[in-house]
Amino acid sequence: MTDESQNRDRAMEDHVDRLRRLWARELPDLNTEPMAILGRAFRLGNMVRPSIEETFAGFGLDRGEFDVISTLRRCGPPYRLTPTEMYALLMISSGGLTHRLDRLEKAGLIRREKSAKDGRSVQVALTEAGAVLAEQAFRTDMASELAFLDPLDTQEREMLAGLLRKLILGIEAQAAKEKAGVSPP
The missing domain is CATH 1.10.10.10 (Winged helix-like DNA-binding domain superfamily/Winged helix DNA-binding domain)
Structure with a gap:
């Protein structure tokens, strides 16, 4: 890979990509794929939380x-x-x-x-x-949160929502099995 293409790839990296790259260097045998999804979900929640809390505070609520x-x-x-x-x-x-x-x-x-x-x-x-x-x-919160979705078109939003739903349903099903005493495979 040329320096130019490597620089271009790094310019498209987000915070999670950078963390994964650093871990890959330190622990090359470790699969950090969960960070690509769950780490981004966690980071996303942290990034939008202040805006949501500010919206509610504007109505005198936490x-x-x-x-x-x-x-x-x-x-x-x-x-x-x-x-x-x-x-x-x-x-x-x-x-x-x-x-x-x-x-x-x-x-x-x-x-x-x-x-x-x-x-x-x-x-x-x-x-x-x-x-x-x-x-x-x-209503105010939904208008504010909708602005965060601007980088995605309608089809991408639907695809992401569907994939997140599928992931959550799978995690909930696993948790229910564990609660019922059924051990994972």
């Missing part, structure tokens, strides 16, 4: 608070869930959820109501202000 009100909003009318249903959808601890609910209730975005079916049970209900804020924040 990401966790947005997760709560958006979960209630996307569940549809009457925009109510039990705390147990919310734990399952948000995958957070009960203490973490309680803290978020306290802040959101003080802000007037949610309210806790006794269940009509079981007076001992509580439901978390999205207020009208919470529903409006959740929708506004989500």
Whole structure:
């Protein structure tokens, strides 16, 4: 390979390519292919996170608070869930959820109501202000995140989404097998 073509190849490298190249020099027997996909996914998440958090902060929310009100909003009318249903959808601890609910209730975005079916049970209900804020924040976030996809055309976006879906479904299936006590092949 000529110096010119090597320089051209390096100009097209991203951060992960550079890391893999360095590891290849240090540990030439090690397959670093997972970095090409999982390393990029991790880096991508880290790169877009500040923009997402800034968007939500513009609405007076942190990401966790947005997760709560958006979960209630996307569940549809009457925009109510039990705390147990919310734990399952948000995958957070009960203490973490309680803290978020306290802040959101003080802000007037949610309210806790006794269940009509079981007076001992509580439901978390999205207020009208919470529903409006959740929708506004989500619309703004999606517009912001869409701009990150500009380097890809429609077909590339669909292909990437499909491949990521396939990877995630495979990882979820493996995790379910491991949880059920089935060892990997």
